[in-house]
Amino acid sequence: MSNKLHIAVARRFWCCAVRRARFVLFPTLTALLLTGCGGGLQSVLNPSGPQSEHISGLWWFMLITCTIVFVLVMILLFAAVVKGRKGFPDPIAPPEKETRESERRRGVVVAVATAITIAILFVFIVDSFFVGRGMTAELDRKQGINIEVTGHQWWWEVRYQDVDASSIFTTANEIHIPVGVPVTFSLKANDVIHSFWVPNLHGKKDLIPGKISTIWLQADKPGIYRGQCAEYCGHQHAHMALWIFAEPREQFDAWRRAQIQSAASPATASEQRGQQVFLSSACVMCHAINGTPAGSNFGPNLTHLASRKTIAAATLPNDRQHLAQWVDDSQQIKPGNRMPPNKFSPEDMQALLDYLQSLK
């Protein structure tokens, strides 16, 4: 009995407390939620290069200006309400007859307010125009590294171009770039429109079939940045992500040298069997492994699969268990994706996993 009473009292107290604290609680919660926006691996508000600094500069400028305007408008509104109440004690009484003078004053106020609004919007337009221009203006002079990114349903094909044909290589979903060097991206699509968006480094740019769009970006701080397809492209649009690894120059060069190499030959008996399974099953119909007869480019290039942190367009961590699930029935993980289920005997599957994990 007393227990129930306690609960009832507690509930009542809690309700009242919540009701009283409403005005404090909700702004605090909102502020807490908003703090989640900054400082992320995928955030416009955490710029890591000159391009995204342009964009975040514009964003802050607009936010601050609009906040000032909003606060001013609110103050004026309250002032008008308070003043109006004093002026008309009886709300039913007919309003005072407007004099010529008050009419003129009101006209001036409205005109000035409109002029200020238009002026602010005009400043925004001019600023965003210069931000847009600033992002593309020096494109021709950015002679750093050229990476060709092709959007597929639902993964990113990444091809490092080079004047030396033997240094061209293809990878997928994970892009390594050196810090402090401009990197040019040629963006293409094969099926539908995708959009390349790494918020920490650049704005969105659409990948349009039959057209090559070019952007450049530069990472000033080493780190990893998450990108995401930003144009709805079908069932698995949400699972079409990518990672950009910005590394010091030496580290990048080492990575690049490793990627140019052909795949490691299978060392153990199990890996050899795994290679046979790969080459004699459906895998070889879509995937390429440089240095083996597998040369199809319908799916991601797997030459250095084990050097990647994730699989399935940054959807799953690249470990044995997830790899096994993905090979066995990827349709359960990303329904609608273009990889058919592959049924192998357990021995064949283990051998195949051994082989895939040896592709460093």
Next chain:
Amino acid sequence: MHSKKAKFVSRNGRALLMLIVVVSACKREQRQFDPPPTTTNPAIVQSELQPGGAPQPQTSTKSPVEENANALSDGKRLFSLYNCTGCHANGGGAIGPALMDETWIYGSDPASIHSTIVEGRPNGMPSFRGKISDYQVWELSAYVRSLSGQLRKDVAPGRSDDMNVHRSEQRVERKTPQQSTIPKAAEQP
């Protein structure tokens, strides 16, 4: 009194009949969600097929999936997953022959299509022996037949996962298969 009883019986009888009809539709087919694994190192067979008007060998092998809607829609997906579309487009043909017309070079019966996929054909069609599991080959060959309306309407796929590029297989009129004359490409293999 009597008529009331008759009405009761007839009304309940009708309801019972409808229930039986509805329930009987619950299991119209056996669906296989986990097909057997691909056999490695299958035996190589010498094909007896001839291109063009030559008499086709009559095969008695029956397709296990011709009357299975689920297998057909699987076949439709596999058709793009295994990149059949790369050569045959969506059935209209590109560098490979069209599959939705009435002309057949290597036979239109399920077993012939099955063997075309497994053995490959001269001048382009690769052999998928051992790459695609036998069950999936049957699914694919059944789907290929549905492209020209060879299958029952309630079995053929009614919609696509993606944008429709042609009339759904369900709505295709049946085309009478005709054996083609020897195509130019096959004259000098």
